[in-house]
Amino acid sequence: MSEHSQFTLLGKRRFAPFFTTQALGAFNDNAFRQGMVVLIGFHLGLAIEAVSFYAMIAPAVFILPFFLFSATAGQIAEKFEKTRLIRYVKLFEIAAMLMAVYAFHAHQVWLLFVVLFLMGLHSTVFGPIKYAILPQALHIDELVGGNGLVEMGTSMAVLIGMMAGGSLMALGDFGTTAASILVVGVAVIGYLVSRAIPPAPATAPDLKFNWNPASETLRVLRYVVKDRTIFNAILGISWFWFFGTVFTAQLPAYTQTFLGGGEGVLNLTLALFSVGVGIGSLLCERLSGHKVEIGLVPFGSIGMTVFAVDLFFARPVAASAHGLTVMGFLGAAGSPRIVIDLLLIGLFAGLFIVPLFALVQSRTDRSELSRVIAGNNILNALFMVVSAGLGLGLTALGFSIPQIFLAVAVLNAAVAIYIYTLVPEFLMRFLSWILINTLYRIRTEGLDRIPEHGPALLVCNHVSYMDALIVAGSVRRPSRFVMYYKIFNIPVMRFIFRTAKAIPIASAKEDPGLLEKAFAEIDRALAEGEIVCIFPEGGLTADGEIATFRPGVERILAQRAVPVIPLAIRGLWGSIFSRRDSAPGRMRLPRRFWSRIVLAVGEPVAPTEASAATLEQRVRELRGAWA
Template sequence: MSQHSQFALLGTRRFLPFFVTQLLGAFNDNIFKQSLILAILYKLAIAGDKSVFTNLCALLFILPFFLFSALGGQFGEKFAKDALIRAIKLAEVVIMAVGALGFYLDSLPLLFAALFAMGTHSALFGPVKYSILPQVLREDELVGGNALVEMGTFLAILAGTISAGIMMSVEGYEPVVASAIVLTACLGYLASRGIPRAAAALPSLALDWNIFRQSWRILRLGLGQRPAVSRSLVGNSWFWFLGAVYLTQIPAYSKEFLHGDESVVTLILTVFSVGIALGSMLCERLSGGKVEIGLVPFGSIGLTLFGLLLWWHSGGFPQAAQPHDWLAVLGHGQAWLILADILGIGLFGGFYIVPLYALIQARTVESERARVIAANNILNAAFMVVSAVVSILLLSVAGLSIPELFLVVSLMNVAVNSYIFKIVPEFTMRFLVWLLGHSMYRVEHKGLEAIPEEGPAVLVCNHVSFVDALLIGGAVRRPVRFVMYYKIYDLPVLNFIFRTAGTVPIAGRQEDLLVYDRAFKRIAEYLRAGEVVCIFPEGKLTGDGELNEFKAGIERILEENPVPVIPMALQGLWGSFFSRDPARGLFRRFWSRIRLVAGAPLAPERADRKTLQMQVAALRGDAR
């Protein structure tokens, strides 16, 4: 598990000014948007259907994401990110001054112009916002940093929405709202001045001002990334599809199915936002501080489960002569079930979205990162528009109720993520590894920083159980290619994980010469490609908990591929269900504490099999 808390980042200059800047930006966006919508509905004298104008607000804010995200991605590569953020935040001050004037004059054209400009501001800020994190954070801080950003964003959205409602209820609201949006923009700019230098990733990039051509190119760049990244973009945008459905329907759901007033809407939004924040915060702890994409299927399962429960628990809520306020709603047991479902949707949404953002950042080359995130923003906007169309079709044309809409999108979530996990089985493989390491065992790590961050290396470890590879693969930050006895490789269920992880099956020379020779060729290919290979030099599982003699295969590998060797040892697995201990039992060692210990790297010329066996034995000690 990670030994530090992500909250420690809030005490660092490399993160805190950026965090405050993005927090105030999200807060200001929602004060302005919500105040404008409430002004249209309740304050401004407007002829005609006011719902047309409220829908126009949504269009004006999201349209810039289609038009200018590509430009934001180019800016994020070409210019120093700290200077770019300050320029964008200075523009926000000017935009909010126009919006303040619009409130003072009750001028809808000025307010709409400011709203479109704020959408443009957000479209330009998005690629910089997420691409700067890998530059200023260490690898083991990336998940925690993303978690804080997601938590801050959703809480800022909630706070901005509630603050707008409070300010708009004041007699003579214009100077209050105008002062709030300009002051928040100024504070955001001041916070941005504390962001440390973040150099341009590709200063030689030639800007393409044709937004349509460049948008298409950037979409192709994003979706043309390796499958784990490109499908993460789709998964990320799918989350915003789901979020848009839930957030858009919450007001009508509160009124029609909970028979509540405006305070009930605020209650549900609060519970949903707190769920997202909690899920985001728990991500770092559950992932051990590394980018753990095994949490994505876990989050997806929770999103479907709690979406189905929300549909199941809706309907038949008691009515009253007057709409319920939030306290009256809490007086009914059914409301607590519904709120628990909404909290669960938010919580598992956090588990789902944070690892996806971290994976996109970690596995995209620095010179393309801002543009890939720009592609993600374009996809997000497209999915949110599609969510509105789907909701209209299902509610108005198909005649579904809002709970039935929640049921449909929950089932759609199964289909979409099944597609993603089929294309990138690494998600499912990592989920199974994560599940094993958080259910049957409590895994502690020591010395794993000895494994190089990049470049080829060979890991050698004792072989105690059938799940050794899963436990090592779940602990090491880099992808590990395992060499294992082909009969273990062929075990049902585990074979799926091993194949997905690129495991190399091997047999004894006398047992199957073809498999034996093919294994060494595959090992050489992996090491030439700069990957990490793990071998169990004993050649078989221990039958008594003690080390077997190391075979000569490790020496052949190092002779053909002279790379650093890291000795490792598993402690505490003997006697567990997956070992060969005759006295083992499923519950005998359930939730037992085991350790994975790594020693200092050895040069290949010093790493003969006897030396490695002594090193592994010393690392294991008496803890079988």
């Protein structure tokens, strides 16, 4: 795996034009919506009741196409070449924005809502293309970085678009013209940039199109629930939108009532949340080591809960001063704490959302991905509607806005616990990620030699009690580990090993029944197309050298002929948890904590050539002299 930076993608044609196109679309969508809000609220002389009514129905009008057309959009994205579809979508955006220009100048409110519906349709069609094109354009080790950039770009584009659209429309008589020039100009630029996106072939060109949106919606949702891990990842993504919708919907009133600020302070709070999401999204690649690391998801949910709870305690009562400028707010007592809370809520939300999208993209069959994304969009829209209902309901019950934040933080913790109980893999990966990244600095070599699909047997040298976690935390595919039953039963670690479906094994002298059961389970796992990892030395090294490989590996291959991938861990001998530090007088924790280690992956070995002696030699060569 190359140690590239995600920012290098911005210089590559296979990513940069798409990134720019989607960011311009998000910008324009929000510029139009905010310009429409300002026009209706301040320029048309409408009664406050009418303004309030339009404000309440606007989100529903925008979200409606997601319910009506997401399933159809998923089919379209699957059946046809995606780059051409993107260009058609951008032409549709230009037409919608020209209609918006007329509505702006003619003060036709009903037409503005028609355009709002069309922009919702625009987002509905673009969504499945947006997330399904990434796995076609990016390598697997670029997927997290690419998603991080997309989420960062979208978050910042939404923020800047809202500020630009609202600010231009507020310029008085010239505001309508300025806003019109902006939305049409950005739409045209977006189309021109989209023409540079490389082709992205159809993933299911023979798909039989279903024109019935109701039955197709049900079919799409069946795709979503087919894989439990993917379904729960999509529930997590939908929860992100639930959480974010509640917070952003409450920010205007929260800013005015509890922060005592005006429009500038509102823009600051939105900026803090958006910048936080952008930073968290970009951090995902660094923290995950360029792989899809769902261990970051619990980390993100914990941070979202902690800082949302702290936001309640930071300012639980209404402000005594009002009309504060940005500088006046920042200078007020307690404001730095609120700033940090808003920024970190966004940051941890970014850590939460990016791995979930990458997980869905990496584990869903390419021929179904667009439809799965369409199902995801339907659930996202549903959760956003429910979040609006929750906000209205809690307000009706007399909850203050900080209390609503607290209630959502508690709900966030409850939802996280529920998801991690249903799919322990999330929590297991989190614990593994914490342990490995606390104890070691890991570099990997040759991970692309491990097949993305199909069975394989991994063989690795055995240096410490942490070997299985090091391999599991580095290899992208879930692996079944065969490990000595006494290591399997170590307290705390037992939960991780059981969740990872590790296979405990004993010697024939210790427990012949367990030995036979282990070989049967290994064969069953390989027959089902899984990866199995074994440590053929049969125990931890006592002196740092690789011991003779036992013939059990040959028995496995005699039962099930699968490719064998040699692995070698370097630099672990002498670190914490290796036997060198377990000897009396050899504790070197202060010096070898956070050791530099390498996991090297060799070329696959055919099962006909994979004797114990051959594999031992391959692992020795990979390990080299650095124990």
